[in-house]
Amino acid sequence: MTQTLQAIRGMNDILPIDAELWEQFEESVRDWLQAYGYRPIRMPLIEPTPLFARAIGEVTDIVEKEMYSFEDSLNGESLTLRPEGTASCVRAVLQHNLLYDGPKRLWYMGPMFRHERPQKGRYRQFHQVGVEALGFAGPDIDAEQIAMCARLWDDLGLDGIRLEINSLGHIEERARHRAELVTYLERNHERLDGEAQRRLHSNPLRILDTKNPELQDLVDAAPKLIDYLGEESLKHFAGVQQLLKDAAIPYRINPRLVRGLDYYNLTVFEWVTDQLGAQGTVCAGGRYDGLIAQLGGKPAPACGFAMGIERLLALWLDQGHRHEAVVPDAYLVHQGEAAGRYAFRVAEHLRSAGFSIHLHCGGGSFKSQMKKADGSGAQIALIIGEDEAAAEAVSVKPLRSGYEPPALQVRVSFDQLADHLGDILFPMEDDNGSI
Ligand code: ATP
Ligand code: MG
Numbered sequence: 413m414t415q416t417l418q419a420i421r422g423m424n425d426i427l428p429i430d431a432e433l434w435e436q437f438e439e440s441v442r443d444w445l446q447a448y449g450y451r452p453i454r455m456p457l458i459e460p461t462p463l464f465a466r467a468i469g470e471v472t473d474i475v476e477k478e479m480y481s482f483e484d485s486l487n488g489e490s491l492t493l494r495p496e497g498t499a500s501c502v503r504a505v506l507q508h509n510l511l512y513d514g515p516k517r518l519w520y521m522g523p524m525f526r527h528e529r530p531q532k533g534r535y536r537q538f539h540q541v542g543v544e545a546l547g548f549a550g551p552d553i554d555a556e557q558i559a560m561c562a563r564l565w566d567d568l569g570l571d572g573i574r575l576e577i578n579s580l581g582h583i584e585e586r587a588r589h590r591a592e593l594v595t596y597l598e599r600n601h602e603r604l605d606g607e608a609q610r611r612l613h614s615n616p617l618r619i620l621d622t623k624n625p626e627l628q629d630l631v632d633a634a635p636k637l638i639d640y641l642g643e644e645s646l647k648h649f650a651g652v653q654q655l656l657k658d659a660a661i662p663y664r665i666n667p668r669l670v671r672g673l674d675y676y677n678l679t680v681f682e683w684v685t686d687q688l689g690a691q692g693t694v695c696a697g698g699r700y701d702g703l704i705a706q707l708g709g710k711p712a713p714a715c716g717f718a719m720g721i722e723r724l725l726a727l728w729l730d731q732g733h734r735h736e737a738v739v740p741d742a743y744l745v746h747q748g749e750a751a752g753r754y755a756f757r758v759a760e761h762l763r764s765a766g767f768s769i770h771l772h773c774g775g776g777s778f779k780s781q782m783k784k785a786d787g788s789g790a791q792i793a794l795i796i797g798e799d800e801a802a803a804e805a806v807s808v809k810p811l812r813s814g815y816e817p818p819a820l821q822v823r824v825s826f827d828q829l830a831d832h833l834g835d836i837l838f839p840m841e842d843d844n845g846s847i
Contacts, residue, residue, distance in 0.1 A: 422528070422536030430725075433735040437568075437725060438521065441541055444564050448556065450517040450543060455500035457523065461490035467499035467707060469674025471614040478526040493525035497542035498675070498700070498716055499707070505546055506709040515547025515712075521721075533691025533723050543697070544716035546704070551651030554679040554699060554715050555659070558652075561683055561695055561717070562661050569733060570724070573694060575661065577681045578669035579649040581641040583702070586677075589640040590616060596634055603630055620668045623690075636667040648678050675700040679715065687730055688723055695719035739789030740770040741837055743811075745781035746796040754801040758794070758826065765830035767837075769794075786811055791837060795821075808832060 419425060426434060445452075461481050468474050480493040494500055497520055510516050521541045528534055543560070545553045558575065565573050580586060593616050597604065604612065605627060608619045620631050641649070656663055663681075671680045680698030688694075697717020705711040742762070746755035759771040770788050772781050778795070785793040795807040806829055809821040824832045 420536065422530030422534075424535060424537070424722075432738050433725060433729075434721070436735050437721065437728075440567055441521065441564070444560070444567060445519050445543070448517070448560050450519040453501060453504060453518045453520050454522075455494070455497065455504050455520065457494055457525075458491050459494055459500055459503065461492040463499050463503055463707070464492055464495060467502065467675060467703060468496070469615075471611075472618075472674055474526060478528055480525045480527055495526045496524055497522075497540060497718065498544060498703070501542065501544050501716075502546070502703055502707055502709070502714070506704065506707060511547050511709075511712055515545065517543075517545050519543045531691070533688055533720075533726065535722060539721040540718040541721060542716065542718045544714060546714045547712045548715060549701075549713040551648050551679070552655060554648075554652045554681075555655035557697065557715060557717055558656060558663075558681055559659050559661060561719070562659075565683075568724075568728060569731070570727060571731060572687055573683045573685050573727075575656075575663040575681060575683055576666040576669050577652070577656075577663050577679065578666055579638060579641060579645055580670065580677050580680055580698070581637060581645040582677060585640045585642055585645060586617070586637065589635060589637045592635045592640075593617070593620075600630055603627075615674075617670045621670050631668060637670075638665070638667050645678060652679050671696065671698060675703045675706070677701050681717070683719075685727055688727055691723060693720075694723045694727065737789055739791075741767040741790060742792040742794050742833065743770045743772065743785035743788045743790040744794040744796070745772045745778060745785055746801075747778055747781075748798045748801065751796045751798055751801040754804075755796045758796065758806055758829070761826070762830060762833065765833075767830070767833055792833065808836070810836060 461479070464479060465475050470476075474495045479495055481490055483489070484491050501518060501520060505511060505516065505518070519542060521539070523537050523539050525537055527536060530536060543557060545557065558577075562575070565571075581589075594612065597608070597612055597616060597619060601609070601612075604619070605622075605624050608622060608624075608627060611619050617637075619627075620634060622631060653663070666682075669680055669682060671682075676698045678699040678701065681696070682693050683695040684692045685694060686692060695717055696719075697715070699713070699715045701713040704714060744755055744759050746752055755771060759769045762769050770790060772784060778797075782793060791810065791812050793809045793811055795809060797807075800806055800823065803823075804826045805823050806826070807821055807823050808829075
């Protein structure tokens with residue numbers, strides 16, 4: 413026997429029971445984004461490789477080792493499956509000149525691809541909701557994005573997600589800090605691990621972000637970027653903090669929060685939980701005022717964040733939540749050829765009237781069909797035998813208790829069926845649909 417084919421490691425199928433949860437999550441996310449005036453944008457999954465090299469930075473985990481890049485066999489162009497959305501979003505905004513009439517609030521959702529070692533909460537195809545505000549300079553938009561996240565956690569009923577913030581200042585401030593950091597790390601060269609030694613001159617800030625426990629004391633005592641920030645950067649940071657305080661959103665300043673991507677400046681933030689093991693960051697973002705110019709656009713400030721959907725949903729399930737089962741309004745059983753043709757017509761008629769109908773397909777005895785009806789979770793079984801078909805009627809049998817008075821099986825004519833179902837399923841509503 414040939415072996416069945418398997419999906420690529422780290423790229424998951426999302427099976428119906430989970431996919432329904434994803435859809436409910438996506439619905440909440442859409443409502444939430446709309447409430448803050450964000451509009452959707454959809455970018456391609458594949459982009460020219462130089463976009464990511466330029467936007468994310470050559471000396472980053474993503475560009476150094478995590479990208480799925482390949483050559484277009486037609487013209488030899490190097491292409492990459494997007495590892496994140498910000499670069500594509502900014503590229504699209506510039507390409508279509510979306511900032512011509514002022515700042516924009518945009519969002520997207522979809523798969524991202526990174527060649528990482530698969531483990532719990534870390535996949536090679538994973539999904540993000542990305543939120544970008546382009547053209548806004550003040551600390552109000554940074555704080556609003558953070559407040560948005562707090563509200564989403566609340567909407568979803570998620571507890572225990574902590575907020576950490578930091579400021580990366582401006583480029584000259586980082587340069588001064590970097591010089592002193594390198595001096596400090598060089599003095600302690602023999603204590604660095606291989607990766608840190610390699611990063612020492614290419615990207616020393618990232619050493620502060622190390623996950624190696626043996627380096628923690630060393631990085632704790634390293635020069636802190638926040639001590640090098642100038643007046644303007646401090647004012648922006650204070651502005652963000654004031655708005656967070658006004659909104660009663662608790663936060664911790666984490667001076668070692670530097671973020672993995674090169675394009676950030678000023679505010680950076682992460683939402684972290686202890687309940688997911690090592691992969692505890694569910695959302696991360698910050699300001700990236702230099703990126704638009706770096707990608708060839710007219711300089712404009714920007715701020716954004718992305719959350720990992722897999723991690724958020726894992727947390728949601730871990731915290732004991734369960735999504736509502738998706739069930740049809742009615743399950744339609746039938747037997748005999750005339751009944752089958754009539755049942756098909758009844759099902760379409762009811763769907764036109766707005767009901768969700770699971771039409772039994774594949775034959776079988778009434779008894780086995782009724783078992784399926786019960787298992788479907790539907791409120792109602794609709795039964796069509798030869799008698800019903802001949803009379804252009806349907807027998808309606810409530811499957812769940814809880815009706816007052818208890819509803820019995822009744823025969824209803826085709827013309828009355830939709831109203832009758834409406835009365836059973838939505839007993840409190842009048843004909844206009846209001847309560
Ligand atoms: P990490 O430090 O965990 O590698 P990162 O800094 O690379 O994270 P970002 O690029 O900021 O992550 O992506 C934003 C969010 O997307 C993360 O906080 C996380 O929730 C999620 N995420 C990132 N990489 C993965 C992955 N490989 N699998 C699942 N989720 C991921
Ligand atoms: Mg990463």
